[in-house]
Amino acid sequence: MGDALTEVWSKPLENTNESLGRAHYSLVMSTRRPRASPPVSAQAFLQRHLKLRQLRLLVALDQHRHVGRVAEAMHLTQPAVSKALAELERGLGMSLFARTPQGLVPTPEGVCLTRHAQSVHEDLNRAALALDSIGQPEVWRVAVGAMHGTTSVIPMAFERLQRQRTPTTAFDLTVQEGSPDLLLPLLRAGKLDVVMGVAPERSAAADLHVVPLYVDPMVWMVAPGHPLARADRPTLHDLADSMWVLPPRVARVRAVIDAMLRRNRVLVPSRLVETVSFDSLLGMVCDHGAVALSTRRLARSAETRGLVQVLDIDMAGLVLPISAMTLVEPEPSAYAVEFFQCLVEASAR
Numbered sequence: 001m002g003d004a005l006t007e008v009w010s011k012p013l014e015n016t017n018e019s020l021g022r023a024h025y026s027l028v029m030s031t032r033r034p035r036a037s038p039p040v041s042a043q044a045f046l047q048r049h050l051k052l053r054q055l056r057l058l059v060a061l062d063q064h065r066h067v068g069r070v071a072e073a074m075h076l077t078q079p080a081v082s083k084a085l086a087e088l089e090r091g092l093g094m095s096l097f098a099r100t101p102q103g104l105v106p107t108p109e110g111v112c113l114t115r116h117a118q119s120v121h122e123d124l125n126r127a128a129l130a131l132d133s134i135g136q137p138e139v140w141r142v143a144v145g146a147m148h149g150t151t152s153v154i155p156m157a158f159e160r161l162q163r164q165r166t167p168t169t170a171f172d173l174t175v176q177e178g179s180p181d182l183l184l185p186l187l188r189a190g191k192l193d194v195v196m197g198v199a200p201e202r203s204a205a206a207d208l209h210v211v212p213l214y215v216d217p218m219v220w221m222v223a224p225g226h227p228l229a230r231a232d233r234p235t236l237h238d239l240a241d242s243m244w245v246l247p248p249r250v251a252r253v254r255a256v257i258d259a260m261l262r263r264n265r266v267l268v269p270s271r272l273v274e275t276v277s278f279d280s281l282l283g284m285v286c287d288h289g290a291v292a293l294s295t296r297r298l299a300r301s302a303e304t305r306g307l308v309q310v311l312d313i314d315m316a317g318l319v320l321p322i323s324a325m326t327l328v329e330p331e332p333s334a335y336a337v338e339f340f341q342c343l344v345e346a347s348a349r
Contacts, residue, residue, distance in 0.1 A: 045091045052124075054088050058096070058117040061085065062110075065103040115189060122190035140165070142339045143174040145183035147197030148278050149216065149298040150322055151175065154196075156346035161339060173339075179276045181250070184208075187327060193336035196343065198252055199323040208325045211340070213347035215319040216295040218253075221308040223286050229309045236266045236313060245284050245292035248274040253320055257293065260316055282307060295320055322347075 060070045071078045089096050096110035106114060140161075144154060154175060176183070180197040187195045188207070199210045220239065222228050228238060246268070247254045261268065273284050278298055284290040285308055302308045324343045326332045332340070 042092045042094065045093075049091055054084065055117040055120055057081070057084050057088070058110075058114045059121050061097060061104060062106060062114040062118070065105070067104070115185075118189040118191070126190075140171040140335050141173075142194065142333075142335050143176070143192045144339070145176050145178060145186060145192040145195040145197075147180055147183070147195075147322070148177055148276055149295040149320075150196045151177060152297055152301070153213065153343060153346050157339060157342040160342040160346055164338075164342075179251070184325070187325065193326065193332055194340050194343070195325045196322060197325075198320055199325060200252075205325075207328055209328050210323050210325050211344055213322045213324055213343065215321050216297055218257075218293055218315055218318045218320065219296045219299050220291055220293055220311040220313050220315075221285060221299045221302070222291050222311060223289065224306065224309050226289060226291070226309070228291065228311060231311075234311050234313055236261070236264050239291050239313075240266070240269060242269070243271040243273065243284065243288060243290040244269055245273045245275065245281050245290050247276060247293070251276065256318060260318055263316075 057070070057074070060073055064070045064073060067078050067081050070076075071081045074081070076084075085097065092109075092113075094109045095107050096113060097104040097106055146154060158173065176186070176192065180195070180200065183192060183195045183197060184200065186192045196213065199205055199208070222242075226242075228234050228242070231238065246257060258268070273280070273290065275281060278294070281292045281294060282302060285292050291311075296310075299308060299310050303310050324340055324347075326336060326340055
């Protein structure tokens with residue numbers, strides 16, 4: 001019967017021996033589920049019964065997606081982790097993680113609650129830092145997420161910030177690189193204060209305060225020893241015989257690139273690498289003779305180090321609009337607002 005609930009009842013047996021003077025009964029098992037009493041609402045459970053250790057469990061489950069690894073990280077036994085998750089799901093009246101051969105996969109309810117659990121966890125960490133800083137010298141703290149190729153603006157923004165503050169001001173500036181698809185969830189979870197990169201569509205950015213910083217043209221580059229590096233005026237059609245490195249199809253800019261290629265009647269070659277990692281891109285260009293499409297800031301930086309050569313190919317105004325983003329609510333800290341403004345001013349130079 002698996003883990004189905006069973007219902008047990010008694011039923012008289014036919015008995016022709018009346019001299020026994022007693023009734024005989026047998027147990028009849030049924031897989032019918034008994035009607036459960038109405039569960040406590042999720043709101044009531046969260047307000048009255050939720051514990052901080054359960055929020056920490058959710059964060060760990062989402063991070064590791066495996067009961068054994070969660071148990072190791074939280075210094076618990078695997079049965080204790082399974083029991084704690086079952087208690088939380090039973091209290092809420094909903095499943096938060098699906099058990100699969102590949103590990104734990106969050107349900108839509110699990111994704112929703114975990115996002116809020118991460119936010120609470122981060123808020124508590126910030127509260128602890130704030131409490132520790134009371135009576136101590138001021139510490140300026142900001143966590144910035146930067147799309148690959150945008151980090152060159154951060155030192156300029158930091159320089160402006162330093163001029164506005166005393167030289168002895170303590171600071172803690174964290175910079176994390178990645179694609180907007182990875183950075184924006186961290187911003188919404190409270191783990192980042194500011195994100196620099198290509199803003200999402202307006203319909204997906206209702207919770208974001210977005211300020212344009214600059215536009216970064218896209219250029220083709222090759223290794224200095226590539227045959228195209230010696231070409232006088234190469235064209236898109238001259239790239240056809242080479243391996244290409246492009247942004248992945250899930251990136252917003254890729255649709256614009258593909259549209260531009262179609263207008264010029266250029267087909268994407270069969271040898272194609274898709275990545276947002278500039279290190280991977282450089283490896284394919286320098287070690288495997290690929291031609292790669294990248295932002296001009298990144299390409300010029302690599303060119304000054306002698307790693308690549310930028311090709312003079314007209315890309316028909318193909319640019320990446322880079323913006324700075326913070327959450328509308330909760331409002332960013334005064335430090336984040338200050339650094340946000342420094343980013344805007346440094347980008348205008």
